[in-house]
Amino acid sequence: MIARSYFIVFLSILLLSSCSTKKNVLTSRSHSSNGTVLTDASSARGKIFSGSRLDNYASLLNVSAKKLNPHLYSFIDDWMGIPHRMGGQTKSGVDCSGFVNLLYIQVYKGNLPRTSRDMEGVVKRKRTDKLEEGDLVFFSFGRNGIDHVGVYLHNNKFVHVSTRKGVIISDLTDSWYAKTFVDAGSPNI
Numbered sequence: 001m002i003a004r005s006y007f008i009v010f011l012s013i014l015l016l017s018s019c020s021t022k023k024n025v026l027t028s029r030s031h032s033s034n035g036t037v038l039t040d041a042s043s044a045r046g047k048i049f050s051g052s053r054l055d056n057y058a059s060l061l062n063v064s065a066k067k068l069n070p071h072l073y074s075f076i077d078d079w080m081g082i083p084h085r086m087g088g089q090t091k092s093g094v095d096c097s098g099f100v101n102l103l104y105i106q107v108y109k110g111n112l113p114r115t116s117r118d119m120e121g122v123v124k125r126k127r128t129d130k131l132e133e134g135d136l137v138f139f140s141f142g143r144n145g146i147d148h149v150g151v152y153l154h155n156n157k158f159v160h161v162s163t164r165k166g167v168i169i170s171d172l173t174d175s176w177y178a179k180t181f182v183d184a185g186s187p188n189i
Contacts, residue, residue, distance in 0.1 A: 038081055041157055041171035053077055060169065061154040068154075069133060072107050076159050076167070079103075083166040096149050096161045100136065103151055103159075108134060110189030116149035123185030128156075128172065131184055137172065139180040146182060 039060060049056040057073045058065035079102075085093020089102060097116045104110050112119050120138045131137070131152045137160075139148040150160030156172040170177055 038165060038167075039157075039169040040162075040165065040174070041169060042174050043156075043171055057153075061157050063154045067133075069107070072103075072133065075103055075107050076169075079167045081166050081168075082161075084161050084163045094161055094167070099161045099167060100149050100151055104187070104189070108189070110187065112187055112189065117146045119149055119187070120146045120183055120185075122188050123183075124188055125183065125185045128181075128184055132186070135184055135186050137181065138183040139177065140182045141180055148180075152184065 041060070043062075044060055047059065049059050051059065054065045054068055054070060054073055057076075058068055061068075079091070079094070079099065082091050082099075083093050084095060086095050087098070088094045089098035094102070097112075097114060097119060100116075100119065101112050101114060104112050113122060116138060119136060123136055126135060133153055135152040137150045137152050137158050138146045139150075141147055148160070150158040150170070152158045153169065157169055158172060159167065159169050162168050162170070172178065172181060
């Protein structure tokens with residue numbers, strides 16, 4: 001009887017914790033790695049996404065689909081959910097700067113330095129309220145300065161490679177990113 005109670009408690013904890021890892025999922029019609037567009041942005045909780053791929057991104061970002069660069073969101077959709085791998089630049093695993101490099105080469109036809117720290121050195125600084133789609137956002141998770149980069153989308157949302165969740169869309173105003181955010185700007189390419 002006691003063992004059964006422990007099992008029920010364990011199962012309940014497992015179910016509750018698994019629900020909190022993905023705060024919202026958008027259905028995608030592309031051939032992305034797992035068929036979903038993932039976001040951990042708190043502002044997306046409770047939203048229902050049921051339109052076309054571009055309409056779903058527009059809904060998540062709270063903008064008109066006409067304001068979105070279709071090439072950018074096609075690229076993002078194709079990489080959504082790809083796992084993190086330090087030094088990786090393939091669909092079997094990619095790191096944050098590798099992802100941003102590939103995105104810039106394919107979407108904007110420009111080359112960036114390979115590391116997030118070096119990328120930060122080639123941007124024209126901007127305040128967060130002046131950021132535009134395609135600008136870079138930088139974070140420091142430790143004491144070594146810049147060690148993470150993402151690409152700004154709209155309304156404080158950015159796409160990046162999370163070490164735990166892979167390629168995902170997050171929100172600059174969510175507590176973890178707000179406290180680790182360091183800099184942002186437009187690449188000089």
